Amino acid sequence: MRAIKDARKFIQENPSHAAAQLLSRLVLALESDTEFPIGELYKLGYDHFDLAIEIVREWRLDRYYVGKGRLLDLSQQVTELARSH
Numbered sequence: 001m002r003a004i005k006d007a008r009k010f011i012q013e014n015p016s017h018a019a020a021q022l023l024s025r026l027v028l029a030l031e032s033d034t035e036f037p038i039g040e041l042y043k044l045g046y047d048h049f050d051l052a053i054e055i056v057r058e059w060r061l062d063r064y065y066v067g068k069g070r071l072l073d074l075s076q077q078v079t080e081l082a083r084s085h
Contacts, residue, residue, distance in 0.1 A: 001062070003054030010051070019048040026052055030059045 007027065011020040022040060029036035041052050 001058050003051055003058050007051055007055055010048075019044050023048065023052060023055070026055065030056070 007023050010017075011024055014020045022044060025040075026036055028034075041049055044052060
């Protein structure tokens with residue numbers, strides 16, 4: 001999860017930078033599953049634009065693993081419940 005770490009470091013070191021604020025809004029939108037105007041990304045310079053795209057990729061991958069973990073937990077519960085009956 002390199003992009004997420006890089007974004008955290010950049011935002012932490014440059015909280016008033018326009019790119020840091022935009023990346024922060026992107027992260028909050030991803031976390032809250034709310035809309036984010038994709039055209040806003042075009043306001044970023046190339047390096048920060050690339051970082052934003054990588055954040056989205058990592059976030060999607062992370063959501064997949066979270067969903068997989070929940071499915072595994074539920075499957076274990078159902079199996080244990082079936083055994084006890």
